[in-house]
Amino acid sequence: MVYQDLPEHVLLTKCSTNDTVAFQTIYDNFKAFVFGIVNARIDDEDDALDITQDIFISLWENRKQLAGIKDFKTYLYVYSRNQVVSAYRKKNIRLKGETYLLERIDQIEHSSEQHLFARELTASIDNAVGMLPETMRNCYTLSKSEGKTNNEIADILQISEKTVRNNVSEALKRLRFYLQRSNPETFLLILSLSLLASYWLRS
Numbered sequence: 001m002v003y004q005d006l007p008e009h010v011l012l013t014k015c016s017t018n019d020t021v022a023f024q025t026i027y028d029n030f031k032a033f034v035f036g037i038v039n040a041r042i043d044d045e046d047d048a049l050d051i052t053q054d055i056f057i058s059l060w061e062n063r064k065q066l067a068g069i070k071d072f073k074t075y076l077y078v079y080s081r082n083q084v085v086s087a088y089r090k091k092n093i094r095l096k097g098e099t100y101l102l103e104r105i106d107q108i109e110h111s112s113e114q115h116l117f118a119r120e121l122t123a124s125i126d127n128a129v130g131m132l133p134e135t136m137r138n139c140y141t142l143s144k145s146e147g148k149t150n151n152e153i154a155d156i157l158q159i160s161e162k163t164v165r166n167n168v169s170e171a172l173k174r175l176r177f178y179l180q181r182s183n184p185e186t187f188l189l190i191l192s193l194s195l196l197a198s199y200w201l202r203s
Contacts, residue, residue: 008072009069009070012026012067012069013067015066016064023059026059027056030073031056034056035048037077037081038051042087047087051084051087055079055083059079125175128178129175132171132174135157135159136167136171136174137171138157139163140168142157143168150168
């Protein structure tokens with residue numbers, strides 16, 4: 001039997017009955033597609049390769065569910081995207097454009113009244129900022145919300161510019177960690193829209 005010539009739904013049905021050759025054929029047919037989805041979202045190519053492998057391992061572990069899928073490519077797209085969200089929540093991976101977004105959180109806050117998902121993210125950010133140590137919170141708020149320079153912040157808080165820089169940098173790291181754990185789906189959505197908007201502005 002030449003598995004490459006079999007219709008997709010037949011291959012999926014065979015996979016669901018523990019046919020490893022059928023699954024290898026599915027893997028060969030779709031590994032580049034899945035990697036493209038993951039690599040478009042993950043900053044490190046090795047992480048993208050690992051997540052791609054994890055996706056196919058998960059598919060095999062849940063192979064009983066493959067029978068009866070009508071549009072496997074759409075199913076695989078959604079499945080892969082969800083696995084990226086899961087990996088982002090559980091592992092220390094970086095998303096493409098993540099630093100770009102975190103440096104521009106204040107811009108999201110300005111548009112929050114227009115978008116439900118932005119309001120949700122803003123609420124998470126406010127909660128995370130409220131948990132920062134006082135000096136760090138003040139440095140972050142003066143920098144990102146009020147647009148003060150490091151020199152201005154240093155004068156206001158009577159600390160050195162280096163201390164301001166270190167506190168703002170650490171605040172961004174803590175916000176990233178908090179959002180990664182508490183609200184990854186919304187963060188990923190905002191990230192995608194922010195990168196898209198930046199592309200439009202450059203065009």
